[in-house]
Amino acid sequence: MTDIASQTMPLCNSADLAEGGRAVPFDVVYAGQTCRAFAIRFEGQPQAYLNRCTHVAMEMxxxxxxxxxxxxxxxxxxxxxxxxxxxxxxxxxxxxRGGLVKINLSEANGVVHWHTAYNLKPFEFLD
Ligand code: FES
Structure with a gap:
């Protein structure tokens, strides 16, 4: 599904995400609430999710x-x-109880970006 309002936000350098290594944390506004999110690398691909367990809404x-x-x-x-x-x-x-909320990423020229969505906004958009 195409989201015409989607923006790409710089997240980190590609080298910051080691395979199976430490995550890079970042903040997003998800459904109007500030949430922690994290990016990792797995099987060569960067992936990002809200840092919110689906069992109890806690950081993981x-x-x-x-x-x-x-x-x-x-x-x-x-x-x-x-x-x-x-x-x-x-x-x-x-x-x-279900899966993590996934955040779309793209990686090019040694930089990883995350993509906004209708319910996922940059932190700095809040007053
Ligand atoms: S498994 Fe219970 S809060 Fe994550």
Missing amino acids: DFQPDQFFDGSGRWLLCATHGAAYAPDTGECAGGPC
């Missing part, structure tokens, strides 16, 4: 910016162990 990282489990295969919620697929955000196990 136990150590700041660490979401991958020890295998680098899953994104884990530190609170009760919900597991999410890093490439889609879908629930892969544990008490999650």
Whole structure:
């Protein structure tokens, strides 16, 4: 679906996202609320999600910016162990109720951008 109002916002340098490594946090306004979000790299592709577990609406990282489990295969919620697929955000196990809210990214010339959507706005748009 094309969103004619979509904008691209600079997020980080490509080199900041190591495969299976620490996330890069950023803030968004989702459905009118300021939310934390994070970007990771998995199987070479940058991915980003709201940092909000679908079990209880809590941030998921136990150590700041660490979401991958020890295998680098899953994104884990530190609170009760919900597991999410890093490439889609879908629930892969544990008490999650549905998948993470995905944020579209693009990567070009060594820079990663995130894309706004009708319910997803840049933080600085708030007064
Ligand atoms: S809050 Fe994430 S698993 Fe319960």
